[in-house]
Amino acid sequence: MAPTALADVADDHTLGQHLESISDAIDDVNSIKYDTKSKFDAAKDKATFRQYEDACDRVRNFYREQHAKQTVAYNLAARARFYSASRTRPRMTIWQAMEKLDTLVDESDPDTSLSQIEHLLQSAEAIRRDGKPRWMQVTGLIHDLGKLMLFDPALGTQGQWDVVGDTFPVGLAFDRRIIYPDTFAANPDTRDPVYASPLGIYHAGCGLDNVMLSWGHDEYLYHVVKDQSTLPDEALAMIRYHSFYPWHREGAYRELMADKDHAMLQAVQAFNPYDLYSKSDDVPRVEDLKPYYMGLIDKFFPQGELAW
Numbered sequence: 001m002a003p004t005a006l007a008d009v010a011d012d013h014t015l016g017q018h019l020e021s022i023s024d025a026i027d028d029v030n031s032i033k034y035d036t037k038s039k040f041d042a043a044k045d046k047a048t049f050r051q052y053e054d055a056c057d058r059v060r061n062f063y064r065e066q067h068a069k070q071t072v073a074y075n076l077a078a079r080a081r082f083y084s085a086s087r088t089r090p091r092m093t094i095w096q097a098m099e100k101l102d103t104l105v106d107e108s109d110p111d112t113s114l115s116q117i118e119h120l121l122q123s124a125e126a127i128r129r130d131g132k133p134r135w136m137q138v139t140g141l142i143h144d145l146g147k148l149m150l151f152d153p154a155l156g157t158q159g160q161w162d163v164v165g166d167t168f169p170v171g172l173a174f175d176r177r178i179i180y181p182d183t184f185a186a187n188p189d190t191r192d193p194v195y196a197s198p199l200g201i202y203h204a205g206c207g208l209d210n211v212m213l214s215w216g217h218d219e220y221l222y223h224v225v226k227d228q229s230t231l232p233d234e235a236l237a238m239i240r241y242h243s244f245y246p247w248h249r250e251g252a253y254r255e256l257m258a259d260k261d262h263a264m265l266q267a268v269q270a271f272n273p274y275d276l277y278s279k280s281d282d283v284p285r286v287e288d289l290k291p292y293y294m295g296l297i298d299k300f301f302p303q304g305e306l307a308w
């Protein structure tokens with residue numbers, strides 16, 4: 001009897017593996033062609049979130065400082081620190097990073113009272129509920145982990161102004177469609193003849209890959225995960241451009257786009273409602289959701305620990 005029972009177990013196991021690889025294959029097909037619609041009521045939600053005109057002083061002061069200090073010179077220096085060969089990069093798994101980030105209170109965010117880990121799980125859960133591919137769910141789960149840069153002294157982060165908040169390109173005139181556009185008057189780049197010109201240091205169609213976006217959590221996380229995960233380009237664009245509201249929501253800076261960026265814009269726009277509007281959902285139960293997301297993390301970050 002025993003050998004038969006053992007064989008049954010072995011067969012069950014193989015069957016389980018087959019089913020898993022079939023569902024992986026379906027997911028891979030979905031990753032190429034995925035539905036960019038979401039269940040949110042965009043018109044209603046637009047009136048509820050991101051009301052910067054009514055925002056508190058904390059948010060206003062945050063942007064006043066950010067817009068004065070994000071210069072080309074600062075951006076070059078921040079990137080040099082990130083890439084510096086002498087920097088010892090902290091090593092952490094994705095889940096450890098999520099737990100570490102949880103202590104941060106984002107000064108730029110007018111909309112959420114939840115902790116960071118809850119926001120990440122809320123975004124991921126909303127994507128999962130809508131039947132989107134697993135690579136997009138895991139993107140929701142990690143998209144704000146770049147805020148961890150605040151905790152690495154070697155990155156020389158100056159405060160929150162170079163970590164959170166909406167992003168915009170530097171090296172060309174600041175567009176009026178960025179929130180609080182008048183606060184750029186305090187930025188020295190507005191008095192530089194090249195940086196203050198319509199295309200600045202760029203040329204039309206140069207592609208967003210060649211544009212320097214203000215330094216912060218999007219850019220940092222993009223550089224961390226691009227070579228340390230199996231995520232598709234769409235996921236990397238969702239991470240890199242998720243705070244670039246003047247582009248993905250307001251239609252600014254389109255003249256800088258190259259062909260590839262049109263598909264990336266669609267991806268970022270498909271992602272945005274899950275970042276923003278899931279902020280009104282119920283508080284997720286971290287321990288209940290952990291096993292499912294640990295499975296996704298293993299799939300897309302097979303080496304476990306990442307260098308941050």
Ligand SMILES: O[C@H]1[C@H](O)[C@@H](O)[C@H](O)[C@@H](O)[C@H]1O
Nearest residue numbers: 106108109164165166242243
């Ligand atoms: O306040 C928020 C917050 O910091 C987000 O993480 C970021 O992606 C947004 O664009 C920003 O405006």
Ligand SMILES: [Fe+2]
Nearest residue numbers: 143144242243
């Ligand atoms: Fe973010």
Ligand SMILES: [Fe+2]
Nearest residue numbers: 119143144275
């Ligand atoms: Fe977010």
